[in-house]
Amino acid sequence: MTQARLRIGTRGSPLALAQAHELRDRLRAAHDELREPDAIEIRIIRTTGDKVQDRPLAEIGGKGLFTKEIEEALIDRQIDAAVHSMKDVETHLPPGLEISTLLEREDPRDVLIARAGTSLASLPEGTVVGSASLRRKAQILLHRPDLPVVNLRGNVGTRLQKLTEGKIGATLLALAGLKRLGMQDRATALLSTDEMLPAPGQGAIGIEIRAEDAATRRWLAPLDHRATRIAVTAERALLATLDGSCRTPIAALAEAGGDRLSLRALIALPDGSDHHRATIEGPAAEAEALGREAGRALKAKAGPSFFARLQGA
Numbered sequence: 352m353t354q355a356r357l358r359i360g361t362r363g364s365p366l367a368l369a370q371a372h373e374l375r376d377r378l379r380a381a382h383d384e385l386r387e388p389d390a391i392e393i394r395i396i397r398t399t400g401d402k403v404q405d406r407p408l409a410e411i412g413g414k415g416l417f418t419k420e421i422e423e424a425l426i427d428r429q430i431d432a433a434v435h436s437m438k439d440v441e442t443h444l445p446p447g448l449e450i451s452t453l454l455e456r457e458d459p460r461d462v463l464i465a466r467a468g469t470s471l472a473s474l475p476e477g478t479v480v481g482s483a484s485l486r487r488k489a490q491i492l493l494h495r496p497d498l499p500v501v502n503l504r505g506n507v508g509t510r511l512q513k514l515t516e517g518k519i520g521a522t523l524l525a526l527a528g529l530k531r532l533g534m535q536d537r538a539t540a541l542l543s544t545d546e547m548l549p550a551p552g553q554g555a556i557g558i559e560i561r562a563e564d565a566a567t568r569r570w571l572a573p574l575d576h577r578a579t580r581i582a583v584t585a586e587r588a589l590l591a592t593l594d595g596s597c598r599t600p601i602a603a604l605a606e607a608g609g610d611r612l613s614l615r616a617l618i619a620l621p622d623g624s625d626h627h628r629a630t631i632e633g634p635a636a637e638a639e640a641l642g643r644e645a646g647r648a649l650k651a652k653a654g655p656s657f658f659a660r661l662q663g664a
């Protein structure tokens with residue numbers, strides 16, 4: 352068998368596979384040569400994050416857990432391109448790798464999925480909300496300090512299963528993921544970005560390649576979406592400035608229109624007892640600098656005592 356022209360590495364979860372298929376379809380649409388049946392190979396790679404299902408992500412070491420083995424396969428030349436949800440990608444990539452391409456962002460908002468109640472505000476008192484995300488937990492508690500938020504991990508399917516079984520009364524998910532799985536009808540309510548600011552990179556799919564791989568870069572070039580790249584650049588610069596990890600509830604959403612960019616960001620304590628917001632606007636060409644500036648502004652607003660409490664949380 353001849354080697355495929357392009358080997359795409361991905362996790363094996365239904366959402367990851369849907370994203371890999373989306374990349375494959377877009378590549379085929381852009382290049383005649385990639386339309387032959389064996390031109391693109393999709394290779395499933397099991398990551399530490401997939402193997403360890405029973406502990407909170409923050410506890411076992413954070414987001415790199417879903418990308419490490421895939422990045423190793425890239426470096427070892429077993430694959431040529433890795434597909435990632437940008438919100439799962441660490442701010443610092445291993446040397447020699449880069450995110451060459453961002454596909455057009457899906458709706459970045461979170462949705463509420465609840466057994467009873469039609470909004471965050473109308474969830475019945477005592478509704479147990481399942482979420483492993485400190486960002487979501489903190490923002491739920493900002494609006495509904497009365498609700499118990501329990502740690503709930505697993506892929507989209509297993510989380511919805513726990514809801515059906517009655518183990519939890521509500522959960523929050525990214526609309527983007529639900530849409531890609533064709534399950535958006537499961538959403539009870541779309542949460543506004545004022546009540547639930549998304550994670551940096553949410554809804555965006557990034558393609559990581561070896562920086563020196565000009566051939567793969569050329570295949571991917573037509574797929575890059577400028578406004579998405581600008582927005583995600585600003586959000587990730589903010590995250591890097593705040594040294595964000597899974598242990599830090601950080602939310603950010605940048606919106607690029609024409610040659611302008613606006614960025615809203617929030618940093619909170621996991622229990623919702625304190626939070627700070629920053630908004631910044633400027634030229635899209637300065638996305639990275641704007642992200643860093645917003646990060647520094649949040650740092651200054653929150654102050655050392657906030658970060659000391661975060662360490663202790």
Ligand SMILES: NCc1[nH]cc(CCC(=O)O)c1CC(=O)O
Pocket residue numbers: 436437438439507523524525526527528529552553554555556
């Ligand atoms: N942390 C898991 C994860 N990574 C990306 C998505 C959704 C798709 C996206 O944001 O692009 C999800 C599931 C969720 O948070 O609902």
